[in-house]
Amino acid sequence: xxxxxxxxxxxxxxxxxxxxxxxxxxxxxxxxxxxxxxxxxxxxxxxxxxxxxxxxxxxxxxxxxxxxxxxxxxxxxxxxxxxxxxxxxxxxxxxxxxxxxxxxxxxxxxxxxxxxxxxxxxxxxxxxxxxxx
Numbered sequence: 001x002x003x004x005x006x007x008x009x010x011x012x013x014x015x016x017x018x019x020x021x022x023x024x025x026x027x028x029x030x031x032x033x034x035x036x037x038x039x040x041x042x043x044x045x046x047x048x049x050x051x052x053x054x055x056x057x058x059x060x061x062x063x064x065x066x067x068x069x070x071x072x073x074x075x076x077x078x079x080x081x082x083x084x085x086x087x088x089x090x091x092x093x094x095x096x097x098x099x100x101x102x103x104x105x106x107x108x109x110x111x112x113x114x115x116x117x118x119x120x121x122x123x124x125x126x127x128x129x130x131x132x133x
Contacts, residue, residue, distance in 0.1 A: 049115040053073035063107040085121040103130040
């Protein structure tokens, strides 16, 4: 199940799969930076979250792995429970999905971060479906 793979942020084997996918696509630097940002945001105290400006990570190129949340919308739920609001560039349509739950890696630019609500808004350049056994 895609959800269990994403929700278990400490699962070493799962992260190896994601790193392999990122490396094969040329996104390893983006994926590494995305994980760093999630870890940085997760480490903030409530007071620090309240003070962080929404543009703190703006324009950073990142990649995240997530499961559809809610199914069919196109947004993702990433590790540590962050909601990834996926925005497509003007004129680009999200890919049609014939399945309800999927696990994908998305690469793009951060538009804003709302740490108190655990929301990251990203404009997506590309997507890759993660196929795990």
